[in-house]
Amino acid sequence: MALQQCFRTYSTDSVGSDGVFTEDSYYQGILKATDGRKDERDRVQKKTFTKWVNKHLMKVMTDTSLTLYSLRGTPLKELGVCLWWAYRSPGVHSCTLRYTPAQRHITDLYEDLRDGHNLISLLEVLSGETLPREKGRMRFHKLQNVQIALDFLKHRQVKLVNIRNDDIADGNPKLTLGLIWTIILHFQ
Numbered sequence: 688m689a690l691q692q693c694f695r696t697y698s699t700d701s702v703g704s705d706g707v708f709t710e711d712s713y714y715q716g717i718l719k720a721t722d723g724r725k726d727e728r729d730r731v732q733k734k735t736f737t738k739w740v741n742k743h744l745m746k747v748m749t750d751t752s753l754t755l756y757s758l759r760g761t762p763l764k765e766l767g768v769c770l771w772w773a774y775r776s777p778g779v780h781s782c783t784l785r786y787t788p789a790q791r792h793i794t795d796l797y798e799d800l801r802d803g804h805n806l807i808s809l810l811e812v813l814s815g816e817t818l819p820r821e822k823g824r825m826r827f828h829k830l831q832n833v834q835i836a837l838d839f840l841k842h843r844q845v846k847l848v849n850i851r852n853d854d855i856a857d858g859n860p861k862l863t864l865g866l867i868w869t870i871i872l873h874f875q
Contacts, residue, residue: 729860736867737796744791744805746812796867797858803832806855810836813874814843829856845873 791808793799800806807818818835821828833852840847847869854862 729864732864732868733796733860736864736871737793739871740796740805740809740867741792743809743812744793797860797863800863801833801856801858802829803834803836803856806836807832809870810839813870814839826856840870840873843873845869 791805793805802824804820807820810816811818816839818839820835821831830852833855837847837850837852837855847866850862850866850869855866
């Protein structure tokens with residue numbers, strides 16, 4: 688009788704069809720419960736790390752775009768067009784140059800770090816150094832940019848355990864969170 692009371696405290700998942708307690712079912716129930724907590728923790732970490740990265744990316748103004756304007760405010764594409772237009776138009780003798788800084792911003796931590804550009808920009812802001820980067824959009828260029836960032840961290844004696852460039856370029860959530868956490872610990 689006391690044995691049956693013990694079974695009543697467990698969920699029905701931990702009791703087999705014959706009414707006998709099975710350990711495997713009990714541990715599977717525990718694993719299901721902890722999976723929900725892990726997902727919640729990963730979601731909170733992703734949101735927190737995204738905010739931290741964006742806070743620092745706001746400090747950098749990379750990829751400044753150059754737009755040529757006439758004195759009348761008309762945007763022109765090339766300096767030759769600007770000079771030709773200034774020469775041919777009565778009353779206009781020069782063109783003004785306006786720089787429009789483009790700030791980097793990420794919305795999805797896993798996706799936006801895949802090409803390596805935001806990762807390199809983050810490291811540039813945190814270290815105050817300028818890093819080279821590949822300009823292309825192919826997978827090779829993305830892997831190369833991520834490798835540049837990882838090599839820079841290794842050069843700064845940041846210990847990276849089991850993080851490869853293809854892990855970040857593929858958007859691996861666990862390793863991307865681990866990389867950002869390592870960067871936070873080193874540069875804060």
